[in-house]
Amino acid sequence: MISTAQAEGDLYTQGAHVAHWTPAGQKPVLLTSSKSLFAAGKAIRGGVPIIWPWFGGRGGGLPGPAHGFARTMDWTVEGTELRSDGSVGIALVLAPNDATKALGFGAFHLRFRASFGKTFEMELETRNTAGEALKYEEALHTYFAIGDIGKTGVTGLEGTTFIDKTDGFKRKQHGAEPVKVAKETDQVHLNSQAACVIHDAAGGRRIVVEKSGSDSTVVWNPWTEKIKGMADMGPDEWREFICVESCNAADNAVTLAPGGTRVLRCAIRVE
Ligand code: BG6
Numbered sequence: 569m570i571s572t573a574q575a576e577g578d579l580y581t582q583g584a585h586v587a588h589w590t591p592a593g594q595k596p597v598l599l600t601s602s603k604s605l606f607a608a609g610k611a612i613r614g615g616v617p618i619i620w621p622w623f624g625g626r627g628g629g630l631p632g633p634a635h636g637f638a639r640t641m642d643w644t645v646e647g648t649e650l651r652s653d654g655s656v657g658i659a660l661v662l663a664p665n666d667a668t669k670a671l672g673f674g675a676f677h678l679r680f681r682a683s684f685g686k687t688f689e690m691e692l693e694t695r696n697t698a699g700e701a702l703k704y705e706e707a708l709h710t711y712f713a714i715g716d717i718g719k720t721g722v723t724g725l726e727g728t729t730f731i732d733k734t735d736g737f738k739r740k741q742h743g744a745e746p747v748k749v750a751k752e753t754d755q756v757h758l759n760s761q762a763a764c765v766i767h768d769a770a771g772g773r774r775i776v777v778e779k780s781g782s783d784s785t786v787v788w789n790p791w792t793e794k795i796k797g798m799a800d801m802g803p804d805e806w807r808e809f810i811c812v813e814s815c816n817a818a819d820n821a822v823t824l825a826p827g828g829t830r831v832l833r834c835a836i837r838v839e
Contacts, residue, residue, distance in 0.1 A: 570684045574654045577684040580612060584643040584660040584680040587615035589688040594838055597688070597775060599713040599809040601801045611639045613800040614711045614809070618680060618692060621673060621704035623756075623786075623817035624733075632671050635709070638662060638678065646679070655685025676702060687837040694831075696824040703823045707786060707815035708834050710777070715770025717789060717807050721746030724764035724777075725785060731756040731818055749810060752791040758819050760785040764812050774839045777812055781832045783820035786813040 570577040578587040578600075587600045600614030611617050620638040633640065643660040650656055662678040675698035683689040696702040714720045723746045732738050733754035742757065746767065761783060766775040788811040790798065795806045814834040816822050824830055 570656050572654060572656060572684070574685045575688070579658055579682060581643050581645060581660065582608065583611060583639040583641065584618055584662070585612045585615055585639065586682055586690070587612055589684060589836070591686055591838060595771065596713050597836065597838060599711045599805070601805055603800050603802050605800050609640050611635070616690065616711070617709040619705070619707035619709050619815070620678065620692070620694070621706070623705040623707055623815060637668060637671065641665070641667070643680065653685065655683050657681060657683045687835055689835045690833070692832045693829060694822070694824060695829045696826055699826050701823050701825055703821055705815070705817045705821045706832055707813045707817060708832065709811060709813045710834070710836070711809045711811050712766055712775055713808060714766065714768040714810055715772070717749050717810060719769040720810055721748050721767045722764055722787060722810070722812055723767065724762045725757045725760055725787070728757040728760045730758065747787050749787070749789045749791070752794055753787055753789045755787050756815070756818050757785045757787070759783055766810060766812060776837050776839060777814065778835045779814040779833060781830060782814040782816060782834070784815045784817045786815050786817065787811065788813065
């Protein structure tokens with residue numbers, strides 16, 4: 569738990585999972601479900617699950633858990649820092665182990681840095697320690713707390729092509745309007761590098777999500793029916809969050825040369 573004059577936060581070593589960030593004077597910015605299991609081997613429901621090295625199902629008939637293994641493994645704390653600007657930095661690392669090797673991932677190094685302050689910043693660094701290219705997908709699968717999903721819009725995705733996972737993975741073109749959620753929504757916006765703004769009218773605030781090293785953005789909300797099948801979410805929680813995920817997924821999967829490093833960055837602030 570982090571508690572400073574600037575912000576409060578929670579981070580778990582399982583999954584290097586940030587569960588809360590609340591800047592001083594604000595309501596919580598991240599939603600973690602009241603029903604989250606907090607059990608070994610199960611992803612925490614809410615906050616920021618780290619998705620790596622595949623997004624969604626693994627595909628290709630290969631074994632492995634949905635959204636990869638990083639979000640359920642125990643990461644090692646590398647360091648913590650109280651900076652002169654009042655923010656707190658925490659770095660965690662994940663190296664290959666028997667379980668990742670069994671899934672075919674035997675040579676990589678992941679580092680996750682989180683900075684809790686007036687803004688909340690995350691960096692997910694992937695280093696390819698293999699002698700061959702490493703192909704992976706990744707996401708900072710952020711659950712944003714909002715007042716009412718029906719009064720929320722997301723800007724920053726205008727004119728992008730998206731994969732609609734609720735409609736047979738069809739590719740569609742998004743227009744000039746904000747993304748609104750009025751049914752189950754699960755869409756991968758490709759080649760979308762712009763900052764997104766979550767306009768939370770009911771909550772009376774805007775949440776700005778700036779990013780770099782991220783070429784896709786996912787917007788997800790399970791809506792009324794799908795959530796009923798989720799044991800780790802309350803039946804009405806669909807109203808209270810929207811996931812806007814800074815990713816490299818689908819067409820934007822990363823191919824990293826031997827010895828290469830790539831960093832996915834995301835900075836969040838409330839206005
Ligand atoms: C989203 C995916 O990112 O995560 C959805 O696009 C998925 O398809 C959702 O349902 C939640 O996934 P999970 O594995 O945490 O239940």
